[in-house]
Structure formats: C-alpha cells, structure tokens
Amino acid sequence: LRTVQGELELALSRLFGRRVETSCAGRTDAGVHALGQVVSTQDAPEGGDLTALRRALNRICAPSVAVTACNEALPGFHARFSARSRTYVYAVLEGELPDPFLARTTLHHQGVLDLDAMNEAAGHLVGSHDFASFGRAEPGADTVRNLFELRCHRAGRILRVRARANAFVQQMVRSLVGTLLEVGAAKRSPDDMPGILAARDRAAAGTVAAPQGLCLVSVEYDEGWSQPACLG
C-alpha cells in the first residue's frame, strides 16, 4: 500500500543514507486528504540545510505529496504526542449535477441538506464525551475525546463540516459526518444525538461517510512549540 508517510520515509532514507522513521500528527485513511499534516523524525542528521532538504523532498516525492516547510524541532517535540488538537474539514457537493473536478475531494449529495438541523445536531455532540458509537479506539485506549468544535457552513454548492478535537478515535470524523448527513436529509432528528452518544454502540450512529470528502486541515500545538525553529 502506497502512503504519504511511506513515500516521505523512503525519500528521507535516500537523502540521509539511513533508515528513517517518522511520526504523523493525524492519521488519514485511504482516500482522505491532508493540507496541514505535521511529520516529525528523530533520524535526521544535525545541522543540515533545511531549505535544500525541502526542495530535494519535493523533487523526489510523487506529485501527490508536497513538503511546505522543514524546520528543526525543540528537544522533546513529537508530531503526534505534542499535538493539542487536530482540525478536519469534510466537504459535500450539494445538488443534482456531479462535478468531475471535485469528485476526488468531495462527497456528492444529490439533494440540498438542512443546514440548521445539522448544526443543531452538531451542538449536542460538541464537548467531552465517550465517542464509542462513532469509532473504535486503539487497543488498550478508551474512546473519550474532547470535541472542541463541530460546525457546518455552506459556500455556494459546497457544504463543509468542520471538526476539531484533542484527538479522534478511528473513523470518528467520517462517522460524525455520516450521522449529520442523515440529519440533514431528515432521516434522523437532532434530538437523537444524546441517545446515540449514550448507546456507546457503532450501530447507533449513521454510516461512515466516504473518505474522499475528508481533509486534515491543521494540527494545533502549544505556543511553546510554535517558534520558527520548530514548526513551519
């Protein structure tokens, strides 16, 4: 299976002449995109030219990968474990006509969704909850997460669901979106949300929305890490 992380590790291994392992801030399932992924490694030689490294990575990696910045991190920084929150956006193209140019980055919904109902449902889901109905945890971990933000807005034919949490259990964003889409299509009521949370059962939530509409847009860190020396 080709992955962005695998592609990066291969390129870094070639450039550094040693086996390189990396950590990614946010997992992205097959078909999911990322605009603001953050990747860290402890296997880089010290004192390299980071601008030259960025250019070399963009030459070596496939067109599906772009490295926008390379920076030296402070000691102890870890892309995944130092992250305070992740922000994902899910994009839905509404209306009868499909758009082939957006087919890889949006889900097409034939009708028009009820935005107010979706936002009312989203309001029930924001906060610290056990999200067992919306996804599986890794072995040994629990499914309690703090969902800081879940909001839907519309721009032209594109409806976007924005989700920010300290972390997400597996398939949680796509499962939240799938449930909100059912609310938007009047198949569920916003008032069903508390019951779905309480059920702690995957079968209680809506179907998992297709991967192609999902994008990891940013990863947030404490200010201490946010100096030029650390994150680009």
Add this chain to the structure above:
Amino acid sequence: LRTVQGELELALSRLFGRRVETSCAGRTDAGVHALGQVVSTQDAPEGGDLTALRRALNRICAPSVAVTACNEALPGFHARFSARSRTYVYAVLEGELPDPFLARTTLHHQGVLDLDAMNEAAGHLVGSHDFASFGRAEPGADTVRNLFELRCHRAGRILRVRARANAFVQQMVRSLVGTLLEVGAAKRSPDDMPGILAARDRAAAGTVAAPQGLCLVSVEYDEGWSQPACLG
C-alpha cells in the same frame, strides 16, 4: 481504453435499448479535461423527457463524467462539424512548491515564467497559418488553421494560456503551450516564432506540454444553433 465518449455511449445505449453513436465537438487526449464539451447523436428516440435523460445519465456515468444539459438539436446540427471554434485553457502552477490538489489539472513549473515574452511570442502565432510545426493533421486534411486567440494571463500562482481556433490539429494546443513555456523560461525568443511556423516541421517547435494542464472550456456555434431547443 476508458473514454468519456465511450462511457456516454454505453449509458445512452442502455437507456435507449439500441446501439448509440455520438460525435464530440473537441477531441481530448488521455489526461486532458473538458468543462464545456458538446456531444451530439442521431440515435436518440424522439420526444423523450430530456430532464429525466440528464438525471439518468448522471446516475449511470462514472463520477468523472457530468452531463450538464440535454437538448433537442435542430435538423442538421452536428457537435463537431457545426462548431465554429473551440476554446482551450492550459493551466501552469508556478513556483517551487507542488500542490497535490492541483496535480491532475495543472502542469507544475518550478520557476516563474516571463509572461510578457510569452504574450509577445503568442502574438506571432495568432492568425491563419499552416501549423504543421505544431501538430499532425488527420489523413487527407491540411494543417492550416485559424488561431483567433492565444493569450497568457496570471492569477496568483496559476498562469493560464487561452487558445481559440476554428479547429486544432492533433496536439496543437499542447505543442503551442510547450513552445510558449520555453519562451517563458528564456530558452527561446519570441522572435523565433515566425521561423518555427515557416519550417512546417514538428522538430522546429517546443516539446508537447503534459496533458493534465489542458482543458476544453467551450465550443462556439453560430447563433442559429444557439436557441434553447438546440444547445444547453
């Protein structure tokens, strides 16, 4: 080989219960896109519900195909032979960083192109010329075409080359763009253009630009055809 035309003909054949052949206004090579393709057929039953037909086609066709309108044509209309001109746009992403979200619809050029030089070169190419240096004709046809418009403009990091002609010989737009890109990168001078035209030799022009940056944006017909009954 899967093509948009093949996909459409298959869907129409299923819906009409008979073998359907179509004509497309503009040929698009593999990897080239179309926003405003026009397709005609003489194999449709009369008096069908055209809105229902459009909906059915969008349900049956792959997400890479969208049918934006279905209309009854006037007698004698032919998508290809009735067309007065075709307009193509070629998109180039300038600058160091690639953009994975644009990789399928733009050509990435690492540097910044000299827009003025490109437009100066384009000015030499506009008009009725023998474009044998820029592409092959179909067997038995000549290579004289009337290039009504060839202009470059820049919007943010995207440089677009707009080309409109009565018709184009095979690979002509990509060959014109490849030559203009060499002018933009100072590998050729705008003043070389008349000599390239006069040579009537493929080797005289620049390389053929990669297909993914090219898009057929519209096809123009005489006003007589442009009634609601004819074109959507």
